[in-house]
Amino acid sequence: MKAKSVIVFSLTMVVVTTAGFRMHDQENPWPVPDKFTNMKNPVKPDEESLKTGKALWLKHCQSCHGKSGLGDGSKAAQLKTDPGNFSVAAFQKQTDGAIFYKTSEGKDDMPSFRKKIPDQDDIWSVVNFVRTLKK
């Protein structure tokens, strides 16, 4: 009986928590201008680009998004907004342009990297690296 209660409680918490994130996402959608959604990635995801993207990811993104983009970075617990899970299809279905826009402009806890990473090709390289986080 006790075990059953624990299972029910755990499942309830999972549902509530997941719903909470979903509600948060729904309440705070991140609209991307069409110009960016349809923008083509000018940087090929070759070895050099992925190396650049990975280096920038480890320097600027890892602390919140985690080494593998699971949203489990060392600062993640202090954030008011969910850093997301970049390995799942829900994230990966976005266009390169949408990821570029969000990285470049930022929103809420997500800082803008337009000035910190002034070369746009470098941000595209981050986008290329983010694609490798898909599971």
Add this chain to the structure above:
Amino acid sequence: MLFILLPAAALFAQDTTAIETPEAREGEAVEENTAAAKKYVKNTFESIWLIDNQTVMVPIKGTFEMDILHRFGTIDNGYKDFYGLFASSNIRLGFNYSPTGRLMTGLAITKSNMTWEGYVKYAILTQTRGNEYPVSLTWYSNMAVETRLKENYAHASDRFSYFHQLLIARKINDRISVQVAPSLTHMNFVYGQFVDTSVEKSGKIRERKHDHLAVSVAGRFRIKEGMHIIANYDQPITQHKTGNPHPNLSLGLEVTTSAHAFQIFMGNYYFITPQRNNYYNQNNYRDQQFVIGFNITRLWNF
């Protein structure tokens, strides 16, 4: 040294991952197709500091930076003052801003002799991927003024000193960067210059020159992303009659994040103000007169 190092570095030259366009360096819009643009090597070093010397790096346009530099006492007293950590320490607080991607200006105060510094750094050339420019070339100059009580100075001009340095660096590959930096120090007032009419008609014995040349050789080795071994050696060149400064040998670890750089190291320089380090250092590495120190930098982008 320079002529040996630079050709050797060129032999190991290769493209690096860290590149940028001149348009981006100035923070302007970059066209989608940048393939034809000149590609500059980026992140030759991760900070404007490499232990006691500046690096060729100038923060990107619109960056405001705060630096906290700390040097403890020498370790040679052992446990008595816990290897210098409980001895009298020297501290420098600095603030700088980059109005363009090539220029940095700043102001700092150092505890030792209450020394204020105003400084400028200008990136003359930046190393390119295609070896059009095999090295990065940056100029650094400062003017320092000591602000202790006037009883400490015979003339107001005695408070002033100047330091100029040409920084030449090459990012050899993703792991290794090296820098050679000749410098010129000018001290308006020097210790060891006093009146002794029995020796010279003029009454002045100039035991030390006002101008002092030195050269720094520094490098970093990347252990992994955001973590580097850093090393620096400063060699005095000008010889004075007395009180010649000792060289500085230093080694440390650098950890960097998106907006911070933290360097912890051991070396011989205590004064932090570069002209005083180069001119007055009496800590000798042969006598194990090392000090533990750290540099912390924090960046904000506007």
